Each structure stands twice: as C-alpha cells, then as structure tokens.
Amino acid sequence: MTDHIDRADEEARPHPTTVTLSRAPASEVDAGTEIVLKVKVSCPHGCDLRGRVIDVVAPDGAVVGSSLLAEFTDNVNETTGFAFIAPEEVGEYSWTVVFPKDRDESAPARVVHVEGLHPITVRTLAHDTSLAVWGVPSPIVIDHPFRIQVGATCSSGCDLSGKEIQILDEAGVSIARAKLGDTPWDGTRALYWTDVDLVAPAREGATSRSITFVPTELRLPHGGASARFGFQTVKPPQHSVAVKVVQKDAGTPVEDAQVRLGVYFAYSDANGVATVAMPQGTYSLDVLKTGFEAPSRVVDVCDDVTVEVEVVVVPPENPDAYWLFDPTKYR
Amino acid sequence: MSSHPKGPNPVSRRRFLKTTVANGTAGIAAAAAVGLHPQEAEAADIKWDRTADVVVVGAGVSGLACACAASDTGASVIMIEENFDIGGRGIMSGGSIQLGGGHSLQKKYGTADSADMIFADWTRHDHPASRYSDRDIVRKFADENAATFEFLLAHGVQFTGREEGGSGASTNAGRTYQTVEWHIPSQLVAPHRGRNGSGLVRRLEESARKAGVQILLKHSMTKIIRESPLSGRVLGVTARTGGKDINVRARKGVYVGTGGNCGNVNFRRTFDPRLTEEYQQACAPYARQSGDAEVLSMAIGASLWATAQQTSESGAAITRTVHIGCQWGYGQLVIETDSPIFHLARATGLTVANWQDLILVNQTGKRFWNELDGGYDFIAAAMAYSGDPNKLNGGGPIWAIFDADAVVRERWNPKPPNVDPLYFATGATLKELAANINNPYQKRPMPGAVLQETVERYNSFVTSGVDSDFKKPKPMYKVEKPPFYAAWATPILHDSLTGLRVNTDQQVIDIFGKVIPGLYTGGESMGGLAQHGLGRDLVSGRLAGLHAGRSSASST
Numbered sequence: 001m002t003d004h005i006d007r008a009d010e011e012a013r014p015h016p017t018t019v020t021l022s023r024a025p026a027s028e029v030d031a032g033t034e035i036v037l038k039v040k041v042s043c044p045h046g047c048d049l050r051g052r053v054i055d056v057v058a059p060d061g062a063v064v065g066s067s068l069l070a071e072f073t074d075n076v077n078e079t080t081g082f083a084f085i086a087p088e089e090v091g092e093y094s095w096t097v098v099f100p101k102d103r104d105e106s107a108p109a110r111v112v113h114v115e116g117l118h119p120i121t122v123r124t125l126a127h128d129t130s131l132a133v134w135g136v137p138s139p140i141v142i143d144h145p146f147r148i149q150v151g152a153t154c155s156s157g158c159d160l161s162g163k164e165i166q167i168l169d170e171a172g173v174s175i176a177r178a179k180l181g182d183t184p185w186d187g188t189r190a191l192y193w194t195d196v197d198l199v200a201p202a203r204e205g206a207t208s209r210s211i212t213f214v215p216t217e218l219r220l221p222h223g224g225a226s227a228r229f230g231f232q233t234v235k236p237p238q239h240s241v242a243v244k245v246v247q248k249d250a251g252t253p254v255e256d257a258q259v260r261l262g263v264y265f266a267y268s269d270a271n272g273v274a275t276v277a278m279p280q281g282t283y284s285l286d287v288l289k290t291g292f293e294a295p296s297r298v299v300d301v302c303d304d305v306t307v308e309v310e311v312v313v314v315p316p317e318n319p320d321a322y323w324l325f326d327p328t329k330y331r
Numbered sequence: 332m333s334s335h336p337k338g339p340n341p342v343s344r345r346r347f348l349k350t351t352v353a354n355g356t357a358g359i360a361a362a363a364a365v366g367l368h369p370q371e372a373e374a375a376d377i378k379w380d381r382t383a384d385v386v387v388v389g390a391g392v393s394g395l396a397c398a399c400a401a402s403d404t405g406a407s408v409i410m411i412e413e414n415f416d417i418g419g420r421g422i423m424s425g426g427s428i429q430l431g432g433g434h435s436l437q438k439k440y441g442t443a444d445s446a447d448m449i450f451a452d453w454t455r456h457d458h459p460a461s462r463y464s465d466r467d468i469v470r471k472f473a474d475e476n477a478a479t480f481e482f483l484l485a486h487g488v489q490f491t492g493r494e495e496g497g498s499g500a501s502t503n504a505g506r507t508y509q510t511v512e513w514h515i516p517s518q519l520v521a522p523h524r525g526r527n528g529s530g531l532v533r534r535l536e537e538s539a540r541k542a543g544v545q546i547l548l549k550h551s552m553t554k555i556i557r558e559s560p561l562s563g564r565v566l567g568v569t570a571r572t573g574g575k576d577i578n579v580r581a582r583k584g585v586y587v588g589t590g591g592n593c594g595n596v597n598f599r600r601t602f603d604p605r606l607t608e609e610y611q612q613a614c615a616p617y618a619r620q621s622g623d624a625e626v627l628s629m630a631i632g633a634s635l636w637a638t639a640q641q642t643s644e645s646g647a648a649i650t651r652t653v654h655i656g657c658q659w660g661y662g663q664l665v666i667e668t669d670s671p672i673f674h675l676a677r678a679t680g681l682t683v684a685n686w687q688d689l690i691l692v693n694q695t696g697k698r699f700w701n702e703l704d705g706g707y708d709f710i711a712a713a714m715a716y717s718g719d720p721n722k723l724n725g726g727g728p729i730w731a732i733f734d735a736d737a738v739v740r741e742r743w744n745p746k747p748p749n750v751d752p753l754y755f756a757t758g759a760t761l762k763e764l765a766a767n768i769n770n771p772y773q774k775r776p777m778p779g780a781v782l783q784e785t786v787e788r789y790n791s792f793v794t795s796g797v798d799s800d801f802k803k804p805k806p807m808y809k810v811e812k813p814p815f816y817a818a819w820a821t822p823i824l825h826d827s828l829t830g831l832r833v834n835t836d837q838q839v840i841d842i843f844g845k846v847i848p849g850l851y852t853g854g855e856s857m858g859g860l861a862q863h864g865l866g867r868d869l870v871s872g873r874l875a876g877l878h879a880g881r882s883s884a885s886s887t
Contacts, residue, residue, distance in 0.1 A: 130761070130762035132761070132811070133811065134811040134812040134813065138794045151759065153759040153760055155763070184759075185814075187735060187813070191759035191760065191814075206791070225762075229787070260805060262796065288805055
C-alpha cells in the first residue's frame with residue numbers, strides 16, 4: 001500500500017525502484033535473431049506502475065526495445081514477454097534495462113519514481129548449420145552411378161536455397177558439388193535439400209563419404225557443417241536369387257519381410273517373393289518381419305536359384321505376462 | 332528386548348490419557364507433570380474430528396478389501412483417500428487376480444490347486460521372485476487364498492470365467508482370474524484398454540458404501556498418531572484436506588495401504604540408489620505410489636522387511652517403456668483422450684511395435700545397449716553413469732531416436748495428443764533434433780555432434796548387417812530420412828516388491844521386532860511376499876480388516 005495518500009501535502013518524494021528479470025535472456029543467441037526477456041519492476045511502497053514503459057538501452061543511448069508494465073501482482077509490476085533484435089555481428093553485447101524516472105501525475109503527492117536499472121549481457125553467435133543425408137542405397141555395384149539426397153538447415157531457419165554442398169571422398173578430395181533447392185523438405189521448417197548424383201568406387205567393400213557445407217553470401221554469419229555416410233560396394237551380379245517367404249503350416253505368402261543375404265537387402269512382394277541380383281558366393285540368409293521368426297541359414301549361390309523360407313508366427317506379447325509368468329522365461 | 336525404550340508405566344499412562352481426554356482439560360504441562368514425553372502429551376490433547384473403529388488409509392485394492400472385511404465384522408470404517416476418486420492402482424489394472432487354493436471357481440472348472448501348492452510356488456528357492464519370501468507370510472497367504480476369493484464373490488465381484496493361465500513360480504497351477512470391467516464408462520480411468528481392475532474396485536466400493544463405510548476423498552494422510560513416538564498404541568491419523576488438518580480416530584486400528592513407494596524418489600533409493608528422479612512410475616498420474624504408509628509408519632518406529640525382494644531383478648519392478656514420447660508409457664497403461672485424467676497425462680504415447688524401428692540413446696546422445704533387449708541387463712545399461720559429473724546416480728533420460736521412415740512403418744502420428752512436447756522433439760537434422768530436446772530431466776543439452784556420430788555409426792551397422800557395438804541382431808533400418816524424432820523412452824517403475832514388516836495378521840512390526848498395536852498394512856506397502864498385484868493386495872487387506880475389526884477397541 002502506498003503511503004502518499006496519508007501525506008498528500010508533502011512535496012514530490014522519490015520512490016526507489018528495483019528492476020529484475022523474471023525471464024532472463026538466453027546467454028547466447030544467434031546473431032540477428034530475437035532476444036526474449038520479461039521484466040519486473042518493484043517499488044518498496046508497492047506502487048502500481050502498470051502502463052509505464054521500460055526500455056532496453058544500448059551503450060550509445062539508443063533504445064532497442066520497450067515494453068509496458070502490464071501485470072501487477074503481490075505489489076510487483078511485470079511486463080509480458082517481449083523481444084528485441086540482437087546485433088548481426090558475432091560478439092558480446094551489453095544493454096541496460098531501464099525503468100525511466102517517472103512522475104505519478106495521478107497521485108496528489110506527486111510521487112516520483114527513481115530510475116531503475118538492470119544490466120544484461122548476451123553473446124551473439126554465428127548461426128549453427130547442420131546436415132542430413134538420406135536415400136543412400138547399399139550395396140552398390142562398383143563403378144555404378146547412384147543418387148542420394150542431402151539437406152542443410154540453419155539453427156534460426158535461414159533461407160539456404162542456392163547454397164552449395166560438397167561431397168568428399170575418404171581422402172578428402174571433392175567428388176561432387178550441388179546447390180540446395182529452394183523448397184524445404186516436407187515436414188521440416190527449413191531443411192533445404194538437393195539430389196546428388198555420385199558414382200561408386202571401383203573397389204569392393206565398405207566405403208564412406210563426407211559432406212561439407214560452408215555457407216557463404218548470407219546476410220548473417222553462419223558456421224559450417226559436415227556429415228558422413230557409408231555404403232557397401234559389390235561386384236556386378238551374376239545370378240538372381242528369389243526368396244519366397246511363406247508362413248509355416250499355412251503356406252501363405254508373407255509380404256514386406258526384409259530379406260537379407262549378407263549385405264544385400266530386398267523386401268518380399270505380395271506373393272512373398274524378394275528377388276536379389278548378386279554375384280556367386282556363400283551368403284547368410286535372414287528373413288526379418290515383426291511378428292514372425294525364421295532361423296538364419298546359409299545359401300550357396302552358384303546359379304539362379306529360388307529359396308523358400310518358412311516363417312513362424314510369434315505370438316504377441318501377453319500384456320499381463322507378469323501375472324502369468326512362466327518360471328523358465330520370467331527373468 | 333533390552334534395547335527397547337521404556338516408556339512410563341502403561342497402565343498409569345493409559346489411565347491418565349483416558350481421564351484427560353474424557354475431561355477435555357489435559358495440557359502439556361499436566362502431561363509433563365506425570366512424566367509423559369511432550370509428544371505423548373500432544374496425543375493426549377488431540378481433538379478428534381471423526382471417529383470409527385477402523386480407519387483405512389488408501390482406497391485402492393488392499394484398502395477396499397480391508398474396509399469390506401472390517402465392515403463384515405461389524406466394525407465401523409472410515410476410508411481416507413488422497414485422490415479425487417477411489418481405486419488407486421487397481422482401477423488401472425488389467426483385473427487379473429491371482430487367487431487359488433481350491434476355491435469355488437476352480438472347483439467348478441476342475442482346476443487342481445491347494446494352499447500347499449501356493450505355498451510351494453512362493454517359497455521355491457530357485458526363483459528370485461520367491462527366494463526371498465517370508466515363509467510365515469506366504470503360509471498365511473496360501474491358507475487364505477480360497478477364502479479371499481469367496482470373500483470377493485460375496486462382495487459382488489464378478490469374474491469373466493475360468494482361469495486364464497498359470498501363475499506362480501513352480502506349480503503353474505491355474506489361478507489367474509479376471510474381473511469383469513466396470514459397466515459405467517464415465518467411472519473408468521483408462522477406458523478402452525481392458526483395464527478390468529475397474530470391476531474389482533468399483534464392486535468393492537459399492538459393497539463398502541452399502542455397508543456404511545465412509546470414504547473421504549481428497550484427504551491426504553500426513554501423520555500416524557501414536558500414543559508416544561516409539562511406543563504405545565496407534566490412535567488414529569491426521570489427514571489434510573482443503574488446506575486443513577483433521578484428526579481421525581481409530582478405536583480398533585489404522586490400516587495404511589497407500590500403494591507402494593515407487594513414486595517416492597527419496598524412499599525408493601533406499602533399495603536402489605540409481606533410481607533418481609527421472610524414472611517415472613506406472614499408474615501415475617492417477618496413483619502416486621507415494622510411500623506415505625512406509626514413511627509415516629517408520630516415523631513411529633516401523634521396520635522394513637525382506638528388502639532383497641525389491642532388487643531381485645525379477646518381475647516388473649522396473650521395465651522398458653512400451654509407449655514412447657509421453658511421460659508415463661508403462662506396458663498396457665495408455666491414457667486415452669477421453670480419460671478423466673488425460674489433462675494430467677497429456678499424451679497417449681506412441682506404441683512401439685518393432686524395436687528395430689529406432690535406436691535408444693542416453694542423455695549424451697550415445698547408444699548404450701541392444702534395443703531389442705528389454706531385460707534387466709538393458710535396464711542396468713540405461714541406468715549406468717552417463718558421464719555427467721553433476722549426476723553420478725541414475726542414467727538420465729533415455730531417448731528413442733527414429734526417422735520419417737520409421738513413422739511410416741509404425742503408422743505413428745507423431746503429434747499431440749499422441750506425444751507430449753516436453754517428452755518429444757523433432758528436428759530437420761540430428762543436430763537440430765538434439766538441440767530441440769527440452770525436457771525437465773535432461774539437465775544438460777544433448778550434444779548434437781555426438782548424436783549425429785552415433786546415428787552415422789549405427790547406419791553403417793545396418794549397411795553391414797552387424798552391430799559391432801551392442802550386437803543388436805541384424806539391425807534392419809537406418810535412421811536417415813528427415814524429419815528426425817526423439818521420444819522419451821526412459822525405463823519406468825512399476826511394482827513395489829517390499830515394504831513394511833508385518834506379522835501374519837498384517838500388524839506392523841517395529842524396528843525392535845514388536846507389534847505396533849493398532850497399526851496394519853498390506854498390499855504394496857508390505858514386505859515379505861513379492862507377488863505382483865491383486866492377489867497379495869486382497870489377501871493382506873482382508874486379513875488386516877478381519878483382525879482389526881475383531882480386536883478390542885482402544886480405551887484411549
């Protein structure tokens with residue numbers, strides 16, 4: 001409760017004010033992006049200061065942001081959350097949150113509130129960028145072309161369209177370049193992406209590639225990004241292996257099972273058949289599908305061959321298994 | 332016992348208390364004048380707001396059984412429940428009740444069972460669930476199984492039919508019977524999910540109310556009142572409601588059945604220091620598993636018992652979560668949007684059909700185990716030290732990381748109300764995903780570069796077909812197609828498998844091995860029998876109610 005009503009005949013009296021942050025700004029933000037804060041102002045006399053303005057003032061005196069004191073609870077005044085824009089250069093910056101010296105014209109005692117100050121310091125950073133790479137096939141026949149998708153995004157969602165990504169081989173030599181398209185990938189805010197056409201190396205085995213992104217000519221500072229991806233390269237195929245997946249006893253085809261022959265993949269079709277073209281050799285054959293089981297087996301491929309794999313249905317987990325525990329399986 | 336603290340002459344104290352309460356003039360000074368401990372004097376000064384023969388704290392399965400049994404003896408009963416409705420964890424249970432011993436339904440279907448078979452099941456030495464049992468408790472439990480089943484029938488509980496399957500640790504005798512789900516949808520907490528336990532607790536509630544049992548909802552026990560801190564009789568409880576404390580007097584006994592202690596971080600760490608705050612518990616946010624019975628009983632001298640049962644690593648003390656991207660994703664417990672507590676649960680979660688569709692990482696963004704393993708080795712790896720010097724105990728949050736292709740395979744819709752934004756994140760890249768995880772238990776940001784490296788390495792395992800790090804059998808799918816997702820998948824607690832020491836009448840035993848007169852417990856608040864669920868709750872609650880109801884009323 002203010003005390004000026006009881007002593008209305010006095011001259012204007014100063015009331016000190018205290019400025020604090022109910023929401024402090026992040027200590028680090030991307031350059032040129034919003035700095036968000038929320039401010040409290042209190043007077044020891046409990047004055048209601050709603051409607052007064054607080055300012056965020058730069059060292060040169062420029063007001064970079066302002067907000068009204070909108071709330072008054074438990075004798076404390078508070079702004080809503082508000083923002084001002086950080087400098088576009090990387091560095092450490094300081095401002096002062098100022099409750100300006102004010103005079104309460106409505107109060108008969110002409111109460112004057114003393115200026116309240118609170119310093120804030122924020123470091124601005126180069127925008128972080130990051131990469132995604134997808135659609136990488138494997139295995140790939142040696143010397144064969146293939147296509148992948150690569151996308152880049154900025155931590156503040158900046159437009160990266162037209163910016164270049166680069167693919168490097170294991171020795172760090174650039175083997176491809178591509179420019180990011182202008183439409184973000186579906187389901188993302190700002191993943192700018194492109195197809196990249198590549199050629200598999202001339203040797204068999206595991207291969208890795210790296211991607212680098214060094215954005216240039218952006219208005220705001222950005223850091224670079226890198227990522228890696230891998231694939232297997234294989235000899236040209238000689239034979240066709242058809243794997244027919246059927247349900248044991250019922251004999252019905254099982255669709256969409258993952259069939260693996262060593263590093264080769266395929267998925268069974270509506271007839272339960274997955275076909276893989278592969279060179280001669282001995283391969284471990286596994287068939288994987290949720291709700292089914294089949295033991296691994298070894299297949300010798302020396303000609304075109306059809307292999308039938310029987311899978312058995314795995315009963316769904318009993319939801320109350322803990323009630324019905326089988327002592328041999330309970331652990 | 333020689334070390335037992337000796338209080339004043341019990342006869343003179345009782346006479347004193349009787350006199351002073353009757354006169355309503357006792358004061359602390361007067362109490363001190365006859366040598367009473369100050370807190371004894373407080374007990375003498377208590378103003379009782381309500382009185383019953385038996386006061387039951389916790390309107391869950393064991394509490395309702397206790398109330399019905401006590402009422403059967405002719406005792407008056409007041410129940411105290413902190414929640415806005417009854418049922419505790421039982422109302423969210425599947426309603427499968429392990430009770431046998433040769434009861435009428437078993438006879439009807441020709442199921443061979445006996446009390447001796449139950450005893451054999453729950454005392455076998457070669458199984459961790461029964462190895463540590465207190466065999467006195469098990470013997471009584473076994474002997475009272477059939478009678479407890481008949482008690483349920485007498486109180487209107489309906490069953491779906493014959494037994495569902497075996498149970499127990501050795502004979503595997505058929506003694507799992509399922510109750511019929513409660514017929515009023517608006518009185519279910521977890522509708523549409525076969526939570527038939529609603530039929531058990533609602534029927535017992537119905538029977539209790541018909542018998543005149545008063546149920547005080549939104550009353551939280553804050554104190555168990557004993558004549559003196561470590562001796563004398565339990566006189567009643569203090570409960571807080573609407574910001575006020577009321578004292579409820581129990582002439583014959585107080586039963587504390589508050590549903591176990593898994594939700595009490597400080598208390599549960601008594602048994603396993605790894606169980607820090609990030610581990611949630613099943614049946615929350617409906618039932619707290621507060622440990623109130625244990626803590627407040629221990630405050631007046633009660634002892635724990637058979638604590639090895641909590642960490643025997645058998646059963647459902649802690650499990651891998653099944654529904655991810657929500658705070659509470661235990662097993663069959665899904666809170667649908669029409670649940671009366673959905674506003675508390677906030678999300679239904681994404682149910683994982685195939686753990687090949689994702690990888691699991693700890694709070695530092697690293698894989699830690701084969702994702703197809705949900706056993707205790709997995710749990711231990713999830714709770715391993717994750718490298719945060721400010722968090723030595725507990726493993727921190729575990730996140731399921733998956734991509735857009737996994738969403739298609741699993742047919743998920745990764746948006747609210749299926750996911751809770753505090754327990755779920757999305758990102759265009761893995762680094763952005765890591766930066767977007769904003770969860771109260773993720774104390775340090777997940778390093779995006781580490782998560783990216785983890786996924787790149789895992790993807791190479793998919794390509795080669797061999798998980799060189801954790802031997803996940805035939806890793807099937809890369810995590811590569813944006814957008815990427817992180818969903819809360821931290822192991823979740825369920826059963827309290829140990830608790831207060833009791834005798835075969837469910838009377839609580841103190842740290843000196845003596846009965847605390849007038850104090851009973853059961854269900855998940857008791858120790859000695861680590862059986863999951865309703866059978867233990869019902870037998871122990873019923874036994875407590877019978878004993879308390881038949882006991883002599885306190886003269887104080």
